[in-house]
Amino acid sequence: MKFLLLSVVFFSFYFSAVQAQSKLPALDKSPMDMSYFPNRYPVLKIQNKVNEPPVARVIYSRPQKMGRVIFGELIEYGKVWRLGANEATEIEFFQDVKINDNKIKKGRYSMYCIPYEAKWTIIINKDNDIWGSFKYDEKNDLARMDIAVQKQSEITEEFVMSFDKTDTGANLVIAWDNIKLDLPIVF
Amino acid sequence: MFLKKIAAVVTIVFITVSFFSCEPKANTVPGESTKLRNPLSVKDSVILSIDKSPMDMSYFPEDYPQQKMITPDMPNPVARVIYSRPQKNGRVIFADTSVTQNLIQHYGQEWRMGANEATEIEFFKEVSIGGKKIPAGRYIMYCIPYPDKWTIILNQNLYSWGLHIDKTKDLVEIELPVIKNNVVIEYFTMLFQNSTYGCELVMAWGDVKVVMPVNFN
Numbered sequence: 001m002k003f004l005l006l007s008v009v010f011f012s013f014y015f016s017a018v019q020a021q022s023k024l025p026a027l028d029k030s031p032m033d034m035s036y037f038p039n040r041y042p043v044l045k046i047q048n049k050v051n052e053p054p055v056a057r058v059i060y061s062r063p064q065k066m067g068r069v070i071f072g073e074l075i076e077y078g079k080v081w082r083l084g085a086n087e088a089t090e091i092e093f094f095q096d097v098k099i100n101d102n103k104i105k106k107g108r109y110s111m112y113c114i115p116y117e118a119k120w121t122i123i124i125n126k127d128n129d130i131w132g133s134f135k136y137d138e139k140n141d142l143a144r145m146d147i148a149v150q151k152q153s154e155i156t157e158e159f160v161m162s163f164d165k166t167d168t169g170a171n172l173v174i175a176w177d178n179i180k181l182d183l184p185i186v187f
Numbered sequence: 188m189f190l191k192k193i194a195a196v197v198t199i200v201f202i203t204v205s206f207f208s209c210e211p212k213a214n215t216v217p218g219e220s221t222k223l224r225n226p227l228s229v230k231d232s233v234i235l236s237i238d239k240s241p242m243d244m245s246y247f248p249e250d251y252p253q254q255k256m257i258t259p260d261m262p263n264p265v266a267r268v269i270y271s272r273p274q275k276n277g278r279v280i281f282a283d284t285s286v287t288q289n290l291i292q293h294y295g296q297e298w299r300m301g302a303n304e305a306t307e308i309e310f311f312k313e314v315s316i317g318g319k320k321i322p323a324g325r326y327i328m329y330c331i332p333y334p335d336k337w338t339i340i341l342n343q344n345l346y347s348w349g350l351h352i353d354k355t356k357d358l359v360e361i362e363l364p365v366i367k368n369n370v371v372i373e374y375f376t377m378l379f380q381n382s383t384y385g386c387e388l389v390m391a392w393g394d395v396k397v398v399m400p401v402n403f404n
Contacts, residue, residue, distance in 0.1 A: 024376045024391065027272060031241030034269070034304070036346070042304045045344075046351035054346055059244075059269070062237055087244070087252045129264050131252035137259075158237050 030063040030085035030159075037163035037170045037185075053094045055187055058111070058172065061085035062158045070177040077116050080123070080133040083174070084159055088112065088130050097169065098186040099124070102143035112136055113174075119146045120174075122183055147181045156180070240273040240302035240375075247379035247386045247401075263311045265386065266401065268328075271302035272374045280393040281332050294333050299349025300390060301375055305329065306349070308341070314385065315402040316341065317361030326358060330390075330397075336362050337390075337397045363397045372396075 034057055038044060041054045061084040068074050075081050083089040088110040097104050104124060112133050114121040127140040152175070159176040163185075171182040244267055248254060251264040279290045292298050300306045305327040312323050325345055329352055331338040343356040368391065375392040385403035389396060 024372060024374075025243070025245075025378070027241060027274075027374050028243060031237055032243050032269075033238060034242060042346055042348040045347045057346075059242075064237070129246065129252055129255065129267070131256050135256050135259055 028061070028086065030061040032059065032061050032086070034059045035162045038165075039163060055095060055170065056091065056093050056097070056163065056172075056185065058089065058091045058161050058163075060089040060159075060161050061087070062160065063176075064159075065155065065157050065177055071115055071179065072117065075115060078114060080112050080114055080136050082133045083111055083113055083161070086131065088125075088132060088136075089161070090128065091124070091172075095187060099143060099183060100145040100147075102145060104143060109142060115149075117149065119148050120181055121145070122147050122181075145183075147183055150180050150182070152178050152180055154178075238271070238303065240271040242269065242271050242303070244269045245378040249379055249381070265312060265403065266308065266310050266314070266379060266388075268306065268308045268377050268379070268388065270300060270306040270375075270377050271304070272376070273302045274375075275371070275373050275393055281334070281395070283334075292332060295331060297329050297331055297352050299329050300377070301349070304349060305342075305344070305347050306377070307345070308388075310401075313404055315404055316359055316399065319359045320404065321359065332365075334365065336364050338362050339397070339399055361399065363399055365395050365397055368394050368396055370394075 036042065036057045037055045038050065041050060041057075044050045063085045071077070089112070090108060091111045092108045093104055093106050095106050102124075108128055110125045110128055110130060112123040112125060114123070122145050123141055124143045125136065125140050126142050127137060155178055156175045160173075162173050163170045164173050164182070166184065168184070169186045171184055174181045174183065246252065246264045247266040248264065251261070251267075255261050273291070275291075277289075279286060281292050281294060282290050283294050286293075306329070307325060308328050309325045310321060310323050314321050321341065326341045327344060327347065327349075329340055329342065329349065331340075338360055339362075340360045341358045342352065342354075343358055344353040347353070371394050372391050375390075377388060377390050379386045379388055379401075381387075382400065385401050388399040388401060390399070391397075
């Protein structure tokens with residue numbers, strides 16, 4: 001009888017343990033990351049090398065190529081893509097900026113694209129905190145712009161978004177597989 | 188006698204199941220293989236490989252972005268935390284200063300609760316923590332861990348790397364008891380869960396967890 005009791009106790013522990021474990025998220029296959037402009041802003045900040053707030057930051061997920069053909073196959077041409085994985089990509093501007101002559105007010109936005117072979121339509125949308133592009137609603141678009149696709153000789157294994165300084169502000173560089181795009185941000 | 192037999196069988200089955208079921212998650216660490224740490228291919232850009240301690244985020248209500256897909260008219264989320272997820276990797280996570288090797292964090296010293304950038308918490312409406320009203324907005328979080336309690340601090344030095352804390356920007360401090368886990372959690376984890384007074388932010392790693400109550404006023 002004691003043994004039975006012990007087993008029951010053991011069992012209840014087991015289930016609570018499993019429950020606790022399964023409730024916690026495993027490490028994501030397409031981990032999240034974030035990029036600032038100026039680049040590495042948080043490090044510059046603790047080194048007292050910046051006084052101004054950052055200009056922009058993007059929060060996105062990083063799927064990997066893993067031997068697959070990405071554009072035209074894994075990601076179909078002509079369909080809205082969340083620019084990454086999981087939650088829709090989020091871009092935040094800490095001041096008003098201009099992208100391709102579109103005025104973008106300081107704030108937090110979702111970002112999508114519609115990829116084609118030679119160009120992508122980049123979309124800035126006002127609906128935040130949303131998963132993927134499944135419920136993407138064109139009515140909430142703030143700006144749409146066509147950006148040329150640049151072929152790369154080297155392969156980018158992990159989808160990446162990062163800012164590059166330019167004479168007029170910064171480019172948001174978007175790269176995966178054998179292509180890259182520069183989204184010009186003026187400020 | 189019969190009961191004893193049943194009990195024995197049950198115990199054996201259970202031990203076998205637990206042996207197999209508790210194991211897997213830790214082995215699949217994406218981005219850890221050298222194959223994925225490829226050369227950087229976009230020239231003149233600061234482009235990094237997948238981070239060893241990848242970033243993640245948790246919302247309250249739980250899984251808010253997924254829920255919003257089903258119910259598009261959901262009110263705004265209440266909170267979200269953005270943090271990085273270091274792995275235990277066989278190391279000791281917390282110990283006193285006599286331990287110097289194979290250790291992640293000393294007791295009594297500030298810890299960014301994750302890795303890389305300071306952990307960021309955002310409230311989309313006013314809440315209360317430790318009896319203090321916290322206006323809607325963005326904050327960073329860090330803690331000072333001890334064996335039996337953690338001091339959790341909300342601070343206003345936003346967009347900073349987690350290694351240097353500017354204490355002049357502390358906003359609120361709360362002491363919370365350490366709770367022992369039944370299982371060892373490989374990845375540092377932060378997530379929100381429901382409570383009667385609002386929600387709780389659970390912070391768990393190794394064999395301990397701490398739960399921070401967040402009151403919705």
